[in-house]
Amino acid sequence: MNKVNLAEKFSLVKDYWSPAIAGELNGQQVKLVKFKGPFTWHHHENEDELFYVVKGSFIMEFRERNVQVNEGEFIIVPHGVEHRPNAPEEVWVMLFEPASTLNTGNQQNEFTKKELDII
Amino acid sequence: MNKVNLAEKFSLVKDYWSPAIAGELNGQQVKLVKFKGPFTWHHHENEDELFYVVKGSFIMEFRERNVQVNEGEFIIVPHGVEHRPNAPEEVWVMLFEPASTLNTGNQQNEFTKKELDII
Numbered sequence: 001m002n003k004v005n006l007a008e009k010f011s012l013v014k015d016y017w018s019p020a021i022a023g024e025l026n027g028q029q030v031k032l033v034k035f036k037g038p039f040t041w042h043h044h045e046n047e048d049e050l051f052y053v054v055k056g057s058f059i060m061e062f063r064e065r066n067v068q069v070n071e072g073e074f075i076i077v078p079h080g081v082e083h084r085p086n087a088p089e090e091v092w093v094m095l096f097e098p099a100s101t102l103n104t105g106n107q108q109n110e111f112t113k114k115e116l117d118i119i
Numbered sequence: 120m121n122k123v124n125l126a127e128k129f130s131l132v133k134d135y136w137s138p139a140i141a142g143e144l145n146g147q148q149v150k151l152v153k154f155k156g157p158f159t160w161h162h163h164e165n166e167d168e169l170f171y172v173v174k175g176s177f178i179m180e181f182r183e184r185n186v187q188v189n190e191g192e193f194i195i196v197p198h199g200v201e202h203r204p205n206a207p208e209e210v211w212v213m214l215f216e217p218a219s220t221l222n223t224g225n226q227q228n229e230f231t232k233k234e235l236d237i238i
Binding site for chain 2: 001002003004005006007023024025026028030047048049050054060062067068069070072073074075076077078081096097098
């Protein structure tokens with residue numbers, strides 16, 4: 001039951017697109033990720049994902065439209081929906097999703113990363 | 120799949136200790152609450168709760184110790200653990216918890232509130 005300071009924890013995240021677990025509750029995990037550049041198109045079969053922007057902004061690309069998500073905003077991507085985060089500049093994102101979630105969903109490629117342990 | 124701007128949504132929250140649902144995913148809800156003053160001591164039988172401070176700061180009181188949670192920080196309170204949020208000044212908090220969670224947990228009193236619908 002210690003508090004978690006996001007800025008402090010983000011300073012431990014060195015690589016882009018490499019999620020670090022910052023907390024767990026009710027079978028869900030809080031993951032901290034730094035985005036930069038375009039990610040890979042994917043969807044998650046079973047898991048909905050919440051993306052909250054802590055610093056900066058990014059574009060959530062869907063097949064039909066794009067949504068710019070800015071600091072202090074979140075977007076929820078339901079399971080089954082194809083998406084690609086794209087960050088022209090570095091952005092710090094807090095994810096909230098089931099512990100079972102793989103970062104690249106139905107894809108396995110160079111972006112696929114196991115999470116860092118709780119930081 | 121619209122984004123949610125926290126400042127905008129918080130402007131719709133008028134009463135203290137009255138949670139407003141800002142999002143749902145995986146059986147969990149994102150709730151926005153303004154705290155001011157001391158809440159009621161309680162615990163949740165089954166639900167863990169995450170408290171993320173969007174603006175201001177508050178004290179999470181436990182029976183054995185207190186933790187001050189500041190802007191940009193979160194704390195997770197596991198189920199079964201007695202706690203009382205206490206906010207000397209107004210604070211804006213984003214909660215993440217199962218949809219089943221009652222705000223006063225095992226207590227029913229003047230603080231007990233049904234959530235506002237999705238805002």
